[in-house]
Amino acid sequence: MALTGLFLCLFLMVHLSANSILLLPESTARALYNSYSTTLRESLLVKIVAYVLYLSILLHVGYGLLITLANQRAKPKKYAVNTFGENSSWTSQNMGLLGTMVLLFLVVHLANFWARIKLGMGAGVGMDAQGHVDVYEVTYSLFQNLYFVVFYTLLMVPLGLHLHHGLKSAFMTLGFYHKKGLRVLAKVSLVYAAIMAIGFGIIPFIVYLK
């Protein structure tokens, strides 16, 4: 969980930096965004990383499911009254639920972009003036639909919560036990999760208002 999770955390940083191109004025954003995504698709290294990414997602979900089932077997009977809010955060108690919400988001997100652009499913994707696949148009037209904007923004809340607990506990799972370091890590996790959730969440709105 920890290794795949940390890799996904790293990926999200790269993903968000690329998304920030969408915040530029339309004329620059379209050309830059499309040429960037074309470069990614044509690079062998990125292809390899993409397969590592697919594998990480599958392993993270699959292993998460297995470990959740095993943990439920370890505690088959629940308490009639359990005020766990007094000794731990709601997030830490509900990583599975939050992860499922993120997975739900991911399915929709992949259907919106990955399936259309890479698998050629659904409506065709045009070319821009430079002859690059017009990924910008796919993004722009999707976020003219307010339902998608709200969906993309709302589901960044569980993502942020999942990342906040996930990042720090991944380090502890891997054996990082420096006390001062862990205090810094807790703050870094909070800032990281906030940047990811707010960053990914606000971009659809800005694109909508463009």
Add this chain to the structure above:
Amino acid sequence: MNVNFKIWRQDNPHSKGHFEQYGVEGLTGDMSFLEALDHLNERLVANNEKAIAYEYDCREGICGQCGIFINGRAHGPHDHMTTCQLHMRSFSDGDTIVVEPWRAAAFPIIKDLVVDRSALDNIIEQGAYITAKTGTAPEANAILIAKDLADKAMDAAACIGCGACVATCKNASAALFTAAKINHLNSLPQGAHEASKRVMQMTKQMELEGFGSCTFTGACEVECPEGISIVNIAEMNARRAKAKWWG
């Protein structure tokens, strides 16, 4: 002070078990929680009913026997406290207090509030001992140990094996208990000889006993009467990785 106890009753490990309500009158705030249970038991026995089975020994917060889940918290509403140190003044007159046994697959219920915590002993047997000859008590001073290291080992050694960490954990993980036992001995020169074997065997046994895995909710360190830090679990993970990959 009058309270309404809602207590888990179960005759034996195989029976189904159910909650039963008992109105208890004439308690005082200075009574410990266990004394309130005794008060109720005296009445039950006088009425020729079965007394509520629960475990206790020292009644001074050091033995770890009195593990009871009270109103949704291991050892009741306070952090870092055993049940025997909990007093009725922590509740209000007329409260309903829900009393349950520890819940974990690895802690089968024996009767009412008594669970079998042998699984923790089985983990201990796998390595919480030393083979180094350390001599008699005065000779302990012959082995020089830095103050910070001694403090660290002592903090982990404070574990009284009450099982609150398992009880409160949503995964019924015994990671805090096992980590405390491992870090106590592995931090000291006396425990160095079996360091790798200890961490491998004890963590293996922890899995075999059917405890869940740690997801770092942090509930255990709050409920631990000794306040043993969850950082111990991260340290155990590091020791385990080191033992596994580098021997």
